[in-house]
Amino acid sequence: MNYKIKAFQTSQMEAKYTLQQLALRNGQDKPEIWVAYLGKIYDVSESRLWRNGKHYEHWAGQDLSEELKDAPHTESVFQKFKQVGVLV
Numbered sequence: 746m747n748y749k750i751k752a753f754q755t756s757q758m759e760a761k762y763t764l765q766q767l768a769l770r771n772g773q774d775k776p777e778i779w780v781a782y783l784g785k786i787y788d789v790s791e792s793r794l795w796r797n798g799k800h801y802e803h804w805a806g807q808d809l810s811e812e813l814k815d816a817p818h819t820e821s822v823f824q825k826f827k828q829v830g831v832l833v
């Protein structure tokens with residue numbers, strides 16, 4: 746197995762979404778609830794804490810990398826969620 750080629754193929758297959766596409770996954774316009782953090786997009790639809798796309802003062806469907814600094818938790822909260830793609 747050539748790991749360099751495998752890594753290349755994986756990154757090529759990653760789903761890519763624009764900010765506009767992400768914005769539709771805000772818990773209001775489409776059933777999916779997605780959040781971007783440091784270029785990665787996570788599906789938080791299953792979370793009770795993101796119901797209707799709202800999490801405390803924050804809305805899903807956005808890149809919330811900067812906002813995480815104000816949160817009382819670290820990025821470890823994303824561990825249990827599936828990464829659905831990358832932000833382009």
Ligand code: HEM
Nearest residue numbers: 782792793794801803809810812813815816817818822823
């Ligand atoms: C004022 C800002 C915020 C407050 C007060 C807040 C509060 C919380 C609390 C209390 C929890 C559950 C306990 C924990 O896991 O520590 C939580 C979970 C979580 N937070 Fe935040 N948070 C804030 C901002 C953010 C931001 C900006 C993001 C995204 C970049 C975020 C993403 C998450 C995620 C993904 C979870 C896990 C949800 C789950 O396990 O169902 N939070 N937050």
